[in-house]
Amino acid sequence: MSTAKGVVDVQDTEEEVAEAVAKYVANLSSKFVQERGIFTVVVAGGTLIHTLRKLVEEPYSKSVDWWKWEVFWVDERMVPPTDKDSNYKLAYDGFLSKVPIPPTNIHAVNVTLPVAAAAEAYQTLIKTLVDNRTIDFSSSSGAPRFDLMLLGMGPDGHVASLFPGHPLLKEKQRWVAAVEDSPFPPKDRVTFTLPVINSAGNFAFVITASDLPEWVQAMLAEKVGKAVNGGGGGGGEGEGCLPVEMVKPMDEVVFGQVNCCQD
Numbered sequence: 001m002s003t004a005k006g007v008v009d010v011q012d013t014e015e016e017v018a019e020a021v022a023k024y025v026a027n028l029s030s031k032f033v034q035e036r037g038i039f040t041v042v043v044a045g046g047t048l049i050h051t052l053r054k055l056v057e058e059p060y061s062k063s064v065d066w067w068k069w070e071v072f073w074v075d076e077r078m079v080p081p082t083d084k085d086s087n088y089k090l091a092y093d094g095f096l097s098k099v100p101i102p103p104t105n106i107h108a109v110n111v112t113l114p115v116a117a118a119a120e121a122y123q124t125l126i127k128t129l130v131d132n133r134t135i136d137f138s139s140s141s142g143a144p145r146f147d148l149m150l151l152g153m154g155p156d157g158h159v160a161s162l163f164p165g166h167p168l169l170k171e172k173q174r175w176v177a178a179v180e181d182s183p184f185p186p187k188d189r190v191t192f193t194l195p196v197i198n199s200a201g202n203f204a205f206v207i208t209a210s211d212l213p214e215w216v217q218a219m220l221a222e223k224v225g226k227a228v229n230g231g232g233g234g235g236g237e238g239e240g241c242l243p244v245e246m247v248k249p250m251d252e253v254v255f256g257q258v259n260c261c262q263d
């Protein structure tokens with residue numbers, strides 16, 4: 001799997017998407033472990049974790065150097081880590097509990113704090129890890145550069161907990177922000193902002209839902225078309241611009257199925 005800019009990997013089935021994603025992540029893991037001795041990975045909630053299942057099966061469960069992984073969340077819902085809505089629980093049950101990543105390398109949002117304090121604490125943690133070079137830094141954007149960001153897209157075009165029309169889409173300074181009015185429950189969330197998402201060293205959209213509304217499919221097909229042509233996507237910051245359209249990292253791979261991201 002190439003990691004060149006604007007790769008689109010459309011498979012026939014979800015099973016094949018899961019295979020392709022596992023191979024892509026395992027390859028990047030070995031590249032970064034070799035180059036940096038560390039692999040910083042950001043995950044989302046949603047169906048992504050289920051799609052990652054092949055990565056925790058053989059051969060990858062044995063070949064990946066899990067001890068070098070540092071794991072983060074692009075967004076978290078402010079519920080206890082035992083709650084069915086917790087992104088931590090989702091990732092722990094489906095992924096993290098199955099591989100030997102040291103617990104100290106698993107960086108969850110502190111959901112015991114009030115949401116604004118939790119966002120600030122997560123940003124402080126990330127700053128500390130940038131300062132000690134665990135997380136790479138993009139001098140061009142001034143934001144952390146995670147080695148890999150694995151994201152999904154919501155049915156309304158939301159990414160992380162950045163929702164259509166939300167003022168946080170214009171955030172330029174903060175790396176992590178609190179959301180207290182999520183249109184999907186729970187209302188309180190902590191999320192990375194676009195400057196961090198767009199600074200990712202490698203970025204993959206993993207989109208396997210087949211029930212996306214037609215207008216979202218059309219928008220995605222357009223984004224995919226732009227990626228195929230090597231562009232970073234169009235769209236500006238104007239009103240009505242979907243969060244997914246505002247995601248423009250340097251190296252983007254879109255994984256999808258034939259029935260989800262093609263016209």
Ligand SMILES: O=C(O)[C@H](O)[C@@H](O)[C@H](O)[C@H](O)COP(=O)(O)O
Pocket residue numbers: 044045046047048074075076077087151152153154155158159160161209
């Ligand atoms: O906490 C969240 O809600 C997620 O991080 C969110 O951004 C998710 O990735 C999308 O909603 C896609 O979800 P699906 O993969 O379930 O479509």
